Amino acid sequence: MELITFGETMVLFNPDSTGPLRYIHNFSKSIAGAESNVAIALARLGHNVGWFSKLGNDEFGRYIQSVIRGEGVDVSRVVTDYEKSTGLLFKERFAHANPNVYYYRRYSAASDISLDDIDIDYIKSSKILHVTGITLALSEKTRETAFKVIEIAKENKCLISFDPNIRLKLWNIKEAKSVILEMAKMADIVFPGADEGRQLLDTEDPIEIGKAFLNMGSSIVAVKLGKEGCYITGKGQEEFIEGYVIDKPEDTVGAGDGFAAGFLSGILKDYSLIECGKLANAVGAMATLVKGDMEGFPTITQVREFMGIEKYVDR
Template structure:
């Protein structure tokens, strides 16, 4: 397995109209979750990807499993819980470019994940383990799972990729900071946004963020700069990689996960850090062009077309 990730995936309800939710009468149903988003995007790019979690033993849980599996992601280690339900998320698009999100995930099946759910041999099969900062925020047992997986990865020489994904609706920055910095210190690749860097390290300067994470022990740092692109650094070099202009972004949720998948795809292909950043920027940009958390993630041919490396045949 090239990449394995884990964490909560929810059923997402997208409003059919742009207004406060109290005025919305109809929704479309989809699946969302930072961890599974990365796995789905990698699978579309042609990589072997696995995702595991707990889902409610309910219709929503089966729906989540089917959607993620349908993109080619291995879900063989997913557990179904008949005592807890699948989490839900509602989006609200009214003012501004970024949607508001409302979680209904407290006590969800995913929050009940525990060390006993882990298949250690499965984890050892990965080249890269991708972790997000959402999972340790779900519960104490979920946090224990994160550190157990980190321990397995570190002991077996498996590359660890970490996206802080700070969610202040799940925990306070005071609680998040110490946990996320501990995870960062055990990670090889870290993919923070510059706002996350400021929350964790006290600076919004991308070069300072990268320097501090490298000093913490990370080998590669890619600081996401939104529409501007990213700044990538390791112990040998650093580079700014320009973003791709999107005239009318439709939905920004999932763009960071798309960046992570594109960047990790470059790592798996042993590309330069600049090219890894370019792939990350491209997948992240394409994610914003389509409504939904993961619907805009491209297949590899589509990515090549976006990058101008393959001609488009319209008809």
């Protein structure tokens, strides 16, 4: 397995029109989860990846597993909880602004993941283990599990990829800062955003953010800068890489996950850090072209056409 990731995926209800939810009557159903987003994006780029979680013994859980399996991701280690339910997420949309999100995930099946739910040999089989700060925020149990799994992965020479993914609807910044920075010390590759630099390190300067995480022990830091692109540092290299401007993004949720997937795809293909950053920018930008958290992730051919590496033929 090239990459394995784990964390909560919820059923997403996306409104078919804009405005406050009290006036909305029709929704489209999809899935939402940072870790499954990365897995799906990497599978579309041609990689052998696995994702696991704990899902409720309900139709929502079966739906999530079916969708992710259908995207070519291995879900053979998903665990079913016969007591707790699958989490839900509703979006509230206003024109081209970032959507509001409403979680119904407290005491969900995924918030109860323990080490007993995890196939350790499966973790050991992977080149990269990708984790996010969302799993750290779900519960003390998931937090303890994540740290232990990372310890095991590191002992078996897996690269650790970490996206802070701060969600202040799940915990307060004081607690988040302490736990996330502790996790960052264990990671080989870190994907902070400039806003997360401000929250965690009191700076939005990409260079300072990069230095801080390298000093904690990371080998590579890719600072996400939205439409401005990214700043990459590590292994004696550092570079600002220009991004792609999308005039009217359909949905920005999932762009950061697409960025991480693009970068990790480059790592798995032994690209230079600069090439990894360029691919990451392109996948992240393309994610915003489509409504939904993961629907916009491209295939390798589509992203190469978007980047101008291959010629697009429409008919």
